[in-house]
Amino acid sequence: MTLKDWNIPHGWFEEIINSIGECVVIIDREGMVRHLNNAYCKFLETTKEEAVGKPVQNVIENTRMHMVLKTGQAELSAIQSIKGNEMVANRYPIYLDGEIAGAVGTVKFRNRQEWVEYARKIQSLLEELNYYKTTLEGALESKYSFEDLIGQSKPFLEAKQLAERVAGSQSSVLLLGESGTGKELFAHAMHQRSSRGPFPFVRVNCASIPEHLLESELFGYEEGAFTGAKRGGKKGKFQLAHRGTIFLDEIGDMPLAMQNKLLRVLQEKEIERVGGQAPIPIDVRVIAATHRNLEKMVQEGTFRQDLYYRLNVIKIDIPPLRERKDDIVRIAQFLLKKLERNFNRHGIQLSEEVVKRLQYHNWPGNIRELENVLERAVNVLDQAEIHVTHLPLYLRDDEKQMMHSNESKEEATSTLQPLKETIMAAEKEAIMQALKAAEGNKLAAARLLDISKTSFYDKCKLYNV
Ligand SMILES: Nc1ncnc2c1ncn2[C@@H]1O[C@H](COP(=O)(O)OP(=O)(O)OP(=O)(O)O)[C@@H](O)[C@H]1O
Ligand SMILES: [Mg+2]
Structure with missing residues (x-):
């Protein structure tokens, strides 16, 4: 028998990649997923059929696999956050005939127990670090x-x-x-x-x-x-x-x-x-x-x-703010002055229509919500006056209710869109709000919305958040 006969048969490779405990992903030159092994599919709660052919960023959270294609450099023992867990990732470029042909990535944890112990240690360290960071800022x-x-x-x-x-x-x-x-x-x-x-x-x-x-x-x-x-x-x-x-x-x-x-x-x-x-x-x-x-x-x-x-x-x-509606405009103007200083802008005004919307809204998040709405508006504003179009969608939904009660049917119909779109827009807005409220922590955000972690991740993926 020659050495060649001892080589691994071609058909075995996929089986081998599939059977190892580490999570493995293989992408091609274009950054599309070519293979996701069983462990990874299980961890991401997806299937090969779902993942293969998609850009890797759409399949794996916080991945840098596509960057490895650009730099041609391996990245070893990188900390990558997936589904709220800090994981250890290795990413290697694949060279064929001196040309980059793709990349292979692994995410490590050898067995569930080891992973649980590791996660417990790191997670509590990160929690502590986070806590000290935020408390130090405003202390004393x-x-x-x-x-x-x-x-x-x-x-x-x-x-x-x-x-x-x-x-x-x-x-x-x-x-x-x-x-x-x-x-x-x-x-x-x-x-x-x-x-x-x-x-x-x-x-x-x-x-x-x-x-x-x-x-x-x-x-x-x-x-x-x-x-x-x-x-x-x-x-x-x-x-x-x-x-x-x-x-x-x-x-x-x-x-x-x-x-x-x-x-x-x-x-x-x-x-x-x-x-x-x-x-x-x-x-x-x-x-x-x-x-x-x-x-x-x-x-x-x-x-x-x-x-x-x-x-x-x-x-x-x-x-709550809804019990002091007389104060809304006064506070909004005060907050706008603060935002003007931060954004280095001058003379920002609220249009009459916006004033009406602000007064109509119920403000479950109170002044903090008002602050967020105004900050968002100032961000997307190119003139000096804030109009209804600069308000988030859910405030514009108030607009529809107002219209139903005040104005002609005709005008109301012109703002209608398919129900599915409205629901999706509302979902996306809720997700962004929850993320903001939870300061980017997805687990906490999912909890705020009272939905499962998995369905939160699915929605984030769906809406590209
Ligand atoms: N009367 C007010 N005038 C101006 N700004 C206010 C007023 N009340 C609250 N704010 C602003 O609203 C934001 C929220 O206020 P604060 O953090 O004190 O709320 P909170 O009641 O502690 O809320 P939470 O329970 O969510 O912690 C802050 O940015 C604060 O500056
Ligand atoms: Mg507080």
Whole structure:
């Protein structure tokens, strides 16, 4: 037998590629998928029939396979995010007769258990990193005062005046209001107005701190408290806020176990560091906020009643934007001035029609939603006046309802389009909104829309988001 007879028979190759555990993709010179092995199909929840013949970017999220065709260079051990997981990718160009003919890519994890362990490690590191990045940015200073709180309508002025009156008190404050109504702004303004103003304002987002970090974040830890603990230990947020204000944002998302510990701190006015011996006295004013219905949570047993009473010494209800429609234009103009500064533009106006639409809309996302709508409009604007066409589709849907109630049938019919198109446009808009609200995190966005991860990915693909 010659060596040639020992070569692998041609027909075996596909079978071999298919049977290995790593995910393998092969693309041709044009960047089209030629082959996707079983492991990859399973991971992406697709089939060969679906994938083959499509541009690789349409099949694999965040791929750089097409770049390898351009550079002719292999990319090794690159971190690639697929379906919310950080994966390790290798990408190699395929040369035939000295010419680039395509590329082969693999994504690694050798067995499910290994992958789960790896993912758990990396994911929690990334979570921590993300958390520190965002908290560092705005740490320890308050940025807004009462002058930044725009609004003249009665319910809003009542809330603002109450906040001004009690700003100087030492009692705990509970700010309640829907998402985007300005709870954080109120907290800043109250801190600045109080005698604690020159001292730190420390914000803690109880919803975004990974649960396993919450205790050490709030109360700090001693050197050697656990593996990985920093030398010299670490101060917690309560200590950092000494003599100032701690803003416990999204308090309704605090796990029950932590609620117990928080209650103790509020009662005793001292904290215990993780791994610490002696309690440390603290002088901190607490302002808490949530968009959740805490009373209902207390009834359901998901929020401690005694903590609720502790926090609820002064309760301030911030009205939603739809209950202060008189303020919409005033706030819009204030926000436009801010946008003009950021975009280096001048004299941006709202057309009469736009003013009507803004007043008609219900604003479930409140001022934050208004901000997004205006920012989007300024982005697509080339003259000085914002028209209805610069508004997102869902606001233009309001337009249709307005027309039905006000104007002639004829005009209404001219804005109609096939139902399927309207639904698709609405879906796409919802997906973009959810992504924005979740700051790009697809898993969280899917959760916001209450759809499965898979169907979220499918829709992103469909709408090219
Ligand atoms: N009265 C107001 N005048 C001007 N801008 C405001 C006002 N209220 C809120 N904003 C702006 O709206 C945005 C949302 O406000 P903020 O972050 O305080 O809302 P929130 O109630 O904390 O929302 P969430 O519950 O989603 O965290 C911010 O960019 C803020 O600057
Ligand atoms: Mg907030």
